[in-house]
Amino acid sequence: MNSEQTIFYILSFWFIASSLAMIFARNAAKAVLFLVLGFFSAAGIWILLEAEFLAITLILVYVGAVMVLFLFVIKMLNIDKSTLRAKFAGYLPLGLIVALIIIAEMTLVLGGAQFGLEVMPSPAKHGADYSNITVLAMQLYTTYVYPFELAAVVLLIAIIAAITLVHKKEATYKKQNISEQVNVRAKDRVRLVSIASPPKEKK
Amino acid sequence: MNNIDTFDTATLWLALPEIFLLSAIVVVLLLDLFLTKPFKQVTYYLTQLSLLITAILAFNLIGEPKSILFGNAFILDDMASVFKIFMAGSTMVALVYTRHYLTEHKLFRGEYFVLVLLAMLGMMVMVSGYSLLTLYLGLEILSLSLYALIAIARERAGAVEAALKYFVLGAIASGLLLYGMSMIYGISGSINISDIATFSANATLASREMLILNFGLVFLVIGIAFKLGAVPFHMWVPDVYQGAPTSVTMFLSTAPKIAAVAMLIRILVEGMGAMHAYWSDLLMVLALLSIALGSVVALMQTNIKRMLAYSTISHIGFILLGFVTGVISGYGAAVFYVLVYILMSLAAFGMIILFNKQGFEADKISDFKGLSKHSPWFALMMLVIMLSMAGVPPFIGFYAKLFILQQVVSAGFISIAVIVVVFAVISAYYYLQVIKSMYFESSDKAMTTTATMDVKLILSINAVLILMVGIFPDFWIKLALSLF
Numbered sequence: 001m002n003s004e005q006t007i008f009y010i011l012s013f014w015f016i017a018s019s020l021a022m023i024f025a026r027n028a029a030k031a032v033l034f035l036v037l038g039f040f041s042a043a044g045i046w047i048l049l050e051a052e053f054l055a056i057t058l059i060l061v062y063v064g065a066v067m068v069l070f071l072f073v074i075k076m077l078n079i080d081k082s083t084l085r086a087k088f089a090g091y092l093p094l095g096l097i098v099a100l101i102i103i104a105e106m107t108l109v110l111g112g113a114q115f116g117l118e119v120m121p122s123p124a125k126h127g128a129d130y131s132n133i134t135v136l137a138m139q140l141y142t143t144y145v146y147p148f149e150l151a152a153v154v155l156l157i158a159i160i161a162a163i164t165l166v167h168k169k170e171a172t173y174k175k176q177n178i179s180e181q182v183n184v185r186a187k188d189r190v191r192l193v194s195i196a197s198p199p200k201e202k203k
Numbered sequence: 204m205n206n207i208d209t210f211d212t213a214t215l216w217l218a219l220p221e222i223f224l225l226s227a228i229v230v231v232l233l234l235d236l237f238l239t240k241p242f243k244q245v246t247y248y249l250t251q252l253s254l255l256i257t258a259i260l261a262f263n264l265i266g267e268p269k270s271i272l273f274g275n276a277f278i279l280d281d282m283a284s285v286f287k288i289f290m291a292g293s294t295m296v297a298l299v300y301t302r303h304y305l306t307e308h309k310l311f312r313g314e315y316f317v318l319v320l321l322a323m324l325g326m327m328v329m330v331s332g333y334s335l336l337t338l339y340l341g342l343e344i345l346s347l348s349l350y351a352l353i354a355i356a357r358e359r360a361g362a363v364e365a366a367l368k369y370f371v372l373g374a375i376a377s378g379l380l381l382y383g384m385s386m387i388y389g390i391s392g393s394i395n396i397s398d399i400a401t402f403s404a405n406a407t408l409a410s411r412e413m414l415i416l417n418f419g420l421v422f423l424v425i426g427i428a429f430k431l432g433a434v435p436f437h438m439w440v441p442d443v444y445q446g447a448p449t450s451v452t453m454f455l456s457t458a459p460k461i462a463a464v465a466m467l468i469r470i471l472v473e474g475m476g477a478m479h480a481y482w483s484d485l486l487m488v489l490a491l492l493s494i495a496l497g498s499v500v501a502l503m504q505t506n507i508k509r510m511l512a513y514s515t516i517s518h519i520g521f522i523l524l525g526f527v528t529g530v531i532s533g534y535g536a537a538v539f540y541v542l543v544y545i546l547m548s549l550a551a552f553g554m555i556i557l558f559n560k561q562g563f564e565a566d567k568i569s570d571f572k573g574l575s576k577h578s579p580w581f582a583l584m585m586l587v588i589m590l591s592m593a594g595v596p597p598f599i600g601f602y603a604k605l606f607i608l609q610q611v612v613s614a615g616f617i618s619i620a621v622i623v624v625v626f627a628v629i630s631a632y633y634y635l636q637v638i639k640s641m642y643f644e645s646s647d648k649a650m651t652t653t654a655t656m657d658v659k660l661i662l663s664i665n666a667v668l669i670l671m672v673g674i675f676p677d678f679w680i681k682l683a684l685s686l687f
Contacts, residue, residue, distance in 0.1 A: 109418045114411045115389070146273035150328060150340040153225065157321050157344060160232070161351030164314040 008048055015041035028074045032067055039063050050126060053133045214272045217279045220260040220287055221327050227253035228320045235313030243311065247302050250316040251295055254323065258291035271333055275395045278333035278469075282686040286330045286465050290458040293545050294323050296661055297457060300556040301450040303658045307559050310356055310448065318355075319454065322348035326462035335384040335394040338466055342380070342430065345459060346373050352454070353447040365446025372439045376429030383422025390415040396474040404477035417481055423470055424485045430463045431519050434492035444512035449564060452508060453552035456515055457545045464522060464541050471526070472534060479529045487527045487619070493520030494623055498630035508566045510633060511551055514592060517630055518544045524623065525607050528614040531687045536606040539683035543603040546672070550588045550665040557581065557662060558650045565650060568637055572646035581652075582641045584666040591669045593634035594627055599673035606680065 015038055022034035039062050046055035113119075140148050215222070231253065235246045261284045269280040298319065305311040325344030332338035350373065354366035388394050390412050391402040402408075403416055425436065432440040444452050471482050497517025504510040522544070525537025558565035565571070575582040591598035604627060611620045652659075672679055 109414055114415055119409075119411060143274035144276070144336075146276045147334075147336045147340055150337065150344065153321070153324065153344055154340065154347065157318070157347045157351070160314060160317060160321070161347060164312070164318070164351055165354050165357060 004048065008045065011041045011044040011048070014038075015045065029071060032070050032074060036063050036067050039067070050130070051132060053136055211272070214270065217264065217267065217270055217272060218277060218331075220257045220264070221324065221331070223260055224253060224257045224320065224324050224327065227256070228317060228324065231313075231320065232317045235317065238313070243313065246313040246316050247298070250320060251298060253320060254291045254295045254298075257323075257327075258288045258295075261287035261291065271397070275397065276334045276337045277331050278396075279331060282465070282468070283331045285682065285686060286461050287327050289542060289545070290323065290326050290330070290461050293457045293461075293549060294319060294454065296549050296553075296665065297450070297454045299657055299661045300453060300553050303654050304448065304450040304556045304559055307561050307653065308356070308448070309561070312355070315352065315355055318348045318352050322352070322454070323458070326458055329462040330465040332466070332469055333396045335388065335396075335399075335470075338469060339377075339381065339384065341462070342466065343377065345462060346377070346430075349451075349455060349459070352451045353443065355451070356448045359446075359448075361446035362448060365443045368439050368446075369443045372429065376426050376436070379422050379429070380426025383419045383424075383426060386415055386419030386422065390419070396469055399474045400476060403475050416475075416478065420475060420478060420482055421485065424482055424489075427463065427467050427470070428489050430466070431460070431523075432516055433489040433519050433523060434496045434516060437493070437496070437516050440516055441509050441512040444515070445506055445509045445566075449508065449552060449556050449559065449566065453549065453556065456511070456548045456552065460519075460522075460545065461541055464537065467526065468534065483527045483529055486523045487616075490520045490523035490527060491619065491622065493517060493523065494626045495520075498626040501630065501633045504633070505568055506566055507555060507568050507571070507637070508552075510568065511548070514630070514633075515544075515548070517626070518592075521604060521607050521623070524611055524619075527616070527619075528610045530610065530614065532684060533607075533610040533614065534687050535680070535684035536603075536610045538686060539680055540603040540607055542679065542683065543599050543672075546665065546669060547588060547592050547600060550584070550662065550669060551592065553658070553662045553665060554581065554585050554588065557652050557654050557658060560651075560653055568640055569646075570650060571637060572640045572644045572648075574641040574650060576645065577649040578652070581662075584662060585641060586638055587666045587669055589634040589637050591673065593631040595631070597670070597673045599669050599676065602673060602676045602680075 018034045018037040018041065022031045022038060025031040025034055039058055043055040043058045046052075046058065227249075231246060231249050234249065235243075238245055264279060265281055265284045267279060267284075269278070271278050298316070301315070301319075302311075305315065322345050325341045325346075325348060328341030328344060329338055330341075332341050350366055350370045353369060354363055356362040384394070387399060391399050393399060393402070408416075429436040444456065447455065475482065494517045497513045497515070497520060501510050501513035501517070504513065518540070522537045522540050525533050525535075525540060527533070528536075555565050558570070571585070574585065587598060591600035594600045594604040596602075608620050608623065611623070
């Protein structure tokens with residue numbers, strides 16, 4: 001076993017282990033941290049595949065931004081764990097059976113006989129001057145320009161949908177009306193009230 | 204770095220409907236921001252106008268030779284253009300009802316129309332998708348807009364529940380679809396539909412390659428069945444149909460079905476047509492279960508939206524049956540059925556929306572009691588719609604079912620045809636139940652409509668079309684057959 005294989009197995013082990021731990025974690029915050037570990041391992045596997053840019057993006061975007069946001073959300077929400085556990089236990093037998101059947105079927109189909117090195121040789125390695133980002137950029141803006149634009153539309157929908165679902169009119173926000181503030185006159189703000197002074201008490 | 208496609212701007216005009224629609228979306232979105240309350244209707248008219256122009260642009264492209272562009276990711280053929288026209292048309296009709304519904308229920312917001320247009324764009328991408336990547340992206344654009352549209356009535360617990368259910372199950376379905384796509388890509392080495400077709404048609408495939416292809420195929424079929432709402436992947440359909448605002452339910456049950464069928468045609472028929480023997484068995488099971496469950500469970504429903512949801516499931520079963528036959532006329536029959544189904548579904552949901560008033564959804568079957576006394580014209584329309592859905596001649600629903608059954612019989616599945624007919628007869632019961640409560644039961648509570656003339660007119664034209672196309676179905680059948 002060469003060093004690359006050893007690294008691959010270590011990363012894969014942590015990937016699978018952290019994914020399982022994430023699913024079975026009782027604490028939502030811990031689950032997020034296990035997911036972070038899973039992303040790190042996946043990024044490592046991508047580096048082995050010479051997809052450096054994707055690996056770095058995964059860490060920067062998912063670990064750095066998305067997961068941190070998740071942690072904040074989980075800390076802010078008060079999730080009642082006991083009800084979640086009760087539901088989980090109820091579905092466990094059926095879920096376990098389905099999962100076991102799927103795992104059995106997948107191991108039958110996706111074994112070494114189908115995707116092993118004998119039938120699918122590993123791709124040739126690129127030299128040191130090979131730049132993953134250059135190739136990606138070239139492909140993204142020529143061959144894949146149409147899917148690229150569509151992905152942008154997906155983001156646009158996400159923005160519109162998020163704002164539509166969260167934004168409440170008038171109820172939640174207060175805004176300044178600057179022209180009103182500038183044009184304000186003293187009599188709008190100050191009201192002079194003449195109050196009859198009480199008669200002085202005689203000493 | 205060697206296989207970079209040259210990007211030819213001269214062919215861009217073949218994607219003109221999509222390009223125009225995306226530009227129109229951005230314009231409508233920005234314009235809506237600056238419209239003050241009295242001018243909000245402008246958004247509605249602009250939306251209708253953009254859809255109309257999109258349809259005209261698509262119409263102009265009919266007859267263009269089949270061309271594939273954008274690095275083999277986009278196909279323009281007659282099927283794509285015709286589907287785009289029908290989707291734009293049905294969305295326009297749905298929007299007429301939508302405006303009435305939204306104003307009655309105080310849900311009128313510009314974003315609603317923008318999201319509908321975005322969903323329309325996603326469907327057009329799906330219809331023209333010629334690589335697994337674009338098909339998937341189109342599906343995501345469509346689904347994301349639909350999730351948001353359902354949840355737009357966020358004060359209603361039912362709508363939020365429906366949106367969440369649809370979102371979670373839709374995400375699982377997308378995951379399954381992607382997994383299947385990754386398997387197909389892994390073994391064939393391409394995400395292109397034509398490359399996959401050449402690969403799977405290769406007679407000298409090793410058994411291990413065949414195994415992986417099959418493995419991926421199963422996941423693809425499950426993903427598509429989820430999106431179509433075929434049994435046993437139908438769990439979301441009744442809840443979403445009932446919980447969503449009726450205008451969204453109407454939209455959800457019409458144009459997206461064309462897009463889902465188009466995706467099925469692109470992936471299964473065009474991409475893996477050589478493996479028909481494998482996927483037709485899967486579709487057969489899905490079709491039979493859908494027809495059986497859709498026909499039987501609908502009998503127990505008291506909510507008409509829920510009943511129509513189960514009726515949709517059984518209609519989907521019929522559509523899938525067309526693909527089981529494996530011949531071009533069978534595919535044509537399925538496409539014909541989709542178009543007919545959309546015509547009927549628009550009218551049926553239009554009927555519910557017509558009687559919607561502030562704080563009142565006419566979604567119980569008992570709400571229709573004695574309708575023939577209060578508004579005989581619309582009771583007659585409902586009669587036409589229900590009889591057509593049940594498959595009674597001379598309405599169009601009859602020809603759709605007949606056409607499918609003809610193909611099924613000539614493909615040699617006589618026992619299947621018999622079972623299907625039995626279930627079609629059972630399903631006639633619940634359609635007739637609506638007619639019974641309209642004509643033979645009386646109610647003191649008269650349902651009145653506050654709808655404007657355009658809604659009534661569109662509904663009447665729609666119902667008359669169901670009758671007229673039923674009497675002269677030739678053009679539609681020829682149209683459906685010419686697409687393959």
